[in-house]
Amino acid sequence: MRKEFYIAFFAVIVLNLIFLWVWTPGLYSLCFFVPFFMLGFRDIRQKRHAIKANFPVFGHLRYLFESIRPEINQYFIESNTDGKPFSREQRSVVYQRAKKVLDTVPFGTQHNVYEQGYEFVTHSMYPAHLDRKDLRVTVGSDLCKQPYSLSLLNISAMSFGSLSPNAILSLNGGAKDGNFAHNTGEGGISPYHLEPGGDLIWQIGTGYFGCRTHDGDFDPELFRKNASHPQVKMIELKLSQGAKPGHGGILSGKKVTQEIADIRNVPLGKDVISPPAHKAFKDAHGMLMFIQQLRDLSGGKPVGIKMCLGHRQEFEELVNLMVKEKSYPDFIVVDGAEGGTGAAPLEFTNYIGTPGFDALVVIVDCLRKAGLKDKIKVIATGKITTAFDIVKLLCIGADATYAARSMMLALGCIQALRCNNNKCPAGVATQDKNLFDGLHVPTKRTRVKNFHQETLEAVAHVVGAMGVAKVGDLQRHHLHKRVEQNRIMTYAEIYPN
Structure with missing residues (x-):
C-alpha cells in the first residue's frame, strides 16, 4: 500500500x-x-x-x-461482553501504560459502585510495601530439575504465523527487556522468538510443530534438540484453548509462507488444521507418562498443561491419578471459554467450554483438596488489562497470569478484526510484508516492556494498599462483589474452599 x-x-x-x-x-x-x-x-x-x-x-x-x-x-x-473487543477504558489503560503517559483519571470512579456485579478490594489503614522482586513465583515441583522464576504477568500463547515477524520480535524483545516470559503458541519456535533473547515458554499443541515427523507424530529427538535451547524455560502441553476447545488450531493458508511451512513442517499455502486430540496419549495415565517424558527429554525443565475446563469429572479423575501415581505437571494454565483467537468456528467460540473464572475456581479447589496446590502452580488468563484484573485472579488462587489481547494492544493493535484474512492494518496479525514493515520493532518492544512494568507496579501498589505484604497471601476474602442492590459478599463466601 x-x-x-x-x-x-x-x-x-x-x-x-x-x-x-x-x-x-x-x-x-x-x-x-x-x-x-x-x-x-x-x-x-x-x-x-x-x-x-x-x-x-x-x-x-x-x-x-x-x-x-x-x-x-x-x-x-456497549458490546464489551466476553469475547468481544476491549472497551474504551480497557484500551486506554493499555495505550497509556505502553506509552508511559499520564494514566490518572479525573472526576472519580468510572463505574457504578451500586450496580449488581461491581467488584472491589478494600484497603488497610496500615498499608504494606511490596518490592518488585516479590512479584514472581517459582515454577517447578519436586519432579523438576530446572525450576523457573516466573513473572506474575507474561505474554500468552500467540504463534508466529498468526502474528507477523515484527510482532514476534517486538513481544520477545519486550520480554527480554522486562524480564518476563513469552509463550510461543503452538506454531513452534521461530528465529524471531530466538533473536531478541527473551525467555520462552514453548507450547506444544496437537500438531507438534517444532517436534513433529512428516506424518504429524511426536518426534522425541527433535523435541530434545529444541527444548535444550537455553531460552526455553518451560514446556507447555496444550490440551485445549478457550476460543475453540476440543477443535484444534487453524492457520489460514494465506498466512502459510515458505518460512512458516519450513518451521512447522507443513505444505506451503494450505490451511494448517491441528487435530483436536493428541496422538501421543489417549487417556490420563498416558498424559502423565508423556509429561514425564517431556520433562526428561528437556533436561528437567518445568512441564505443564494448558486447558479450557470441560467435563469436571475428567479433571477430578486426572487429579486423583496424579495423587495415586505421584506424577503431576509442574503447572496448569487455565484458559476460559471467552478466550480470543484469530479464527475459530462460531459455535466453538460462543457455546463450548467453561468460562475462565469458574474454571479457575474448580481447578484451584480440586488441587487444594488433593494436596497438590503447593506442587502445581496455576497460571490464569482472561482479558487482563489492569492491576485489578491480576489481583482478582490471584485472590481466587492463581499464582501467575498470561495476557494476549492487551499485549497486542501494546504493539499497536486497533482491533480491526482482520486477524483471519492476513490484512491486519497495524501489521500485527499478518504475513504481508507491506503491512508488517510498518510495525517498528524497537518502538513496539519498548511499549510491551512499559505495559508490563507499569501494570506490575500498579499491582504492587494495590496489594500494598490492601495491607498485604506478599501476593502469595492474597485470599478470596480480600475480594468483594455486590451480588444484590443492598448485599455485598466476599469471594470466600461465594466460592468457599
Whole structure:
C-alpha cells in the first residue's frame, strides 16, 4: 500500500508540474496536492504509528475518529461482553501504560459502585510495601530439575504465523527487556522468538510443530534438540484453548509462507488444521507418562498443561491419578471459554467450554483438596488489562497470569478484526510484508516492556494498599462483589474452599 501510494502521489506531482507550464489552473492543483504529498512522505518515514506508516495520509482518519471516540466507540462500550473487543477504558489503560503517559483519571470512579456485579478490594489503614522482586513465583515441583522464576504477568500463547515477524520480535524483545516470559503458541519456535533473547515458554499443541515427523507424530529427538535451547524455560502441553476447545488450531493458508511451512513442517499455502486430540496419549495415565517424558527429554525443565475446563469429572479423575501415581505437571494454565483467537468456528467460540473464572475456581479447589496446590502452580488468563484484573485472579488462587489481547494492544493493535484474512492494518496479525514493515520493532518492544512494568507496579501498589505484604497471601476474602442492590459478599463466601 505504501509503495502504491507514494508512486501515485509522485505521478500526480509530475503531472501537475507539466500542467503548470501549459495551463495556469495547474498551479492551484499543485498547491492542493503538495501538502498531502509531504504529509504522506512524513508518515512513511515515522516509526511511532504503524497505521500511518502503512496508510499514509488516510491513516490520520483513524486518529480523527479516536479523538471523538465517546461517540464513535460507543459500539465497543456497549458490546464489551466476553469475547468481544476491549472497551474504551480497557484500551486506554493499555495505550497509556505502553506509552508511559499520564494514566490518572479525573472526576472519580468510572463505574457504578451500586450496580449488581461491581467488584472491589478494600484497603488497610496500615498499608504494606511490596518490592518488585516479590512479584514472581517459582515454577517447578519436586519432579523438576530446572525450576523457573516466573513473572506474575507474561505474554500468552500467540504463534508466529498468526502474528507477523515484527510482532514476534517486538513481544520477545519486550520480554527480554522486562524480564518476563513469552509463550510461543503452538506454531513452534521461530528465529524471531530466538533473536531478541527473551525467555520462552514453548507450547506444544496437537500438531507438534517444532517436534513433529512428516506424518504429524511426536518426534522425541527433535523435541530434545529444541527444548535444550537455553531460552526455553518451560514446556507447555496444550490440551485445549478457550476460543475453540476440543477443535484444534487453524492457520489460514494465506498466512502459510515458505518460512512458516519450513518451521512447522507443513505444505506451503494450505490451511494448517491441528487435530483436536493428541496422538501421543489417549487417556490420563498416558498424559502423565508423556509429561514425564517431556520433562526428561528437556533436561528437567518445568512441564505443564494448558486447558479450557470441560467435563469436571475428567479433571477430578486426572487429579486423583496424579495423587495415586505421584506424577503431576509442574503447572496448569487455565484458559476460559471467552478466550480470543484469530479464527475459530462460531459455535466453538460462543457455546463450548467453561468460562475462565469458574474454571479457575474448580481447578484451584480440586488441587487444594488433593494436596497438590503447593506442587502445581496455576497460571490464569482472561482479558487482563489492569492491576485489578491480576489481583482478582490471584485472590481466587492463581499464582501467575498470561495476557494476549492487551499485549497486542501494546504493539499497536486497533482491533480491526482482520486477524483471519492476513490484512491486519497495524501489521500485527499478518504475513504481508507491506503491512508488517510498518510495525517498528524497537518502538513496539519498548511499549510491551512499559505495559508490563507499569501494570506490575500498579499491582504492587494495590496489594500494598490492601495491607498485604506478599501476593502469595492474597485470599478470596480480600475480594468483594455486590451480588444484590443492598448485599455485598466476599469471594470466600461465594466460592468457599
